[in-house]
Amino acid sequence: MSDLEKIESFISKHHALSLATSDGDELSVCSLFYIYDGLTFVVASSEDTTHIKHIKKNQNVAGNILLETKEVGKIQGLQFRGVFRTLGDEKLKKLYFKRFPYALAMRAKLYKIEVKYFKLTDNRLGFGKKIIWKEP
Template sequence: MKSDLEKIVNFIKQHHVMSLATSAELELSVCNLFYAFDEKEVSFVVASSDETTHIQNIIKNPNVAGSVVLETKTVGKIQGLQFRGTFSILEDEALKKLYFKTFPYALAMMPKLWKIKINYFKMTDNNLGFGKKIILQEPFL
């Protein structure tokens, strides 16, 4: 039987776009980002420019929240993941390689890469029963 973390990681790896919410003082922002995910670090890797509103918010407040969802109209198939974490500049070379392996065309643009270290997951998975929730907080193991 899969652990709850394995179920969440499997869901994350089936997708590649997240919605990310940021805030700083009274400024709010939400954006969509392509991501790669590293299960050992329990971290997302994303690319974004310093000029964006969400990065300007993150410079002031690195705490973020986001979601990854399966878009479906079938109630029994609804799946979605909410997360919270800390956003920082990516310095890990292995995680940089993971991002460019996932999105090789991004190499042409050489974007600035960032890491979202996850500290909370909440997954809704109607495949496990209507409204079934899996909630995990750091430490995950």
């Protein structure tokens, strides 16, 4: 299994991520439900949130997905960096609303995060083991 396949296997077992944004000195972090499709997270949000206001000025974002556990030998966590953009792909919109149908009622706008970097920490492979993938 390639490093990217190991990372994507971890991603497939979760559905929420934390997203960090910035506008100069102002920082923000939020939690978002996602679907994942080949180096792209699809998320929903609304225009009046702090993170979307930040992204309108700075599309570079960072985030993480975490397996919460107290057992050190089972700790897993993913960090990523990417670019946040409006989603235009109808296929991905349908997939998102199929997985999270209540988002339709919220009239949420869909966005994508184009991933440029992943770092997966997986203690099951050895304490502090890191798997890194960077955009070629």
